[in-house]
Amino acid sequence: MTGLRRVEPRDLDFLESEFDSVEAAGRYGWFGFRDRGHFANRLEAGETLTVDRGVLTIVDNDDKAVGTLSWIKVFRQPPPGGGCWNLGIWIGPDHRGKGHGTEAQRLGAAYLFDHTQMERVEASTEADNIAEQRALERAGFTREGVLRRACFRGGAWRDMVMYSKLRSEEPRTE
C-alpha cells in the first residue's frame, strides 16, 4: 500500500539522495547536482507546505519513505486567474515498478482537490518516459498533447507530454 504524509527529519537522508546521481534521480529526473540540504532547509524553515507549492513524502506499508510527491502553482492565463497545480514525482530506485508512482499521483490529486479550490491538476513528462505516462494514465489523468521541445535535459531539448485531471473527474468517496 502507498501513502502520503508530511516530510519528517527521519526521511531526509533518503530524500536528499535523489540528487546524488543519474541512477538515483532516474534518467528523466536528472537535472544535475543539488546541494545537500534541499529538503532539510525547507523543513527547518517550515516551507514544505506553502500556499504556492508543497512536497509530501510517499511511504510504503511500513511508513518508510519511498519517494516524494511535489506540486507548484502555475498559471495558464495572467494571474490571479487561471492557476492550477503542476505535480512532480520521484520514486527511489529500489522502489520503482511496485505501483507507488501510480498510487501517489492518484492520492496527490485527491488531496489537492480536497484541500484547495483548484479546478485542474496537471503533470508533464518527457515523451519517452513511458513509465510515468502509464502511471499517470492508471491514476486517472488524461493525455492532452505534446509540448514541443519544452524541456532541456542531458544536453538536448525534449518534447513533453501534458496530462491533467479535473475536479469533476475526481471520484468522490463521501
Ligand SMILES: CC(C)(COP(=O)(O)OP(=O)(O)OC[C@H]1O[C@@H](n2cnc3c(N)ncnc32)[C@H](O)[C@@H]1OP(=O)(O)O)[C@@H](O)C(=O)NCCC(=O)NCCS
Ligand atoms: C516514473 C515513476 C514515477 C513511475 O512510478 P513507479 O512506481 O515506478 O511506477 P508504477 O509501478 O506505478 O508503474 C506504472 C506503470 O509504468 C510501467 N513501468 C514501470 N517501469 C517501467 C519502465 N522502466 N519502462 C516502461 N514501463 C514501466 C509499469 O509497468 C506500469 O504500467 P502497467 O500498468 O502498464 O504495467 C518512477 O519510476 C520514477 O520516479 N522514476 C524516476 C523519476 C521520474 O522519471 N520521475 C518522473 C519525471 S516527470
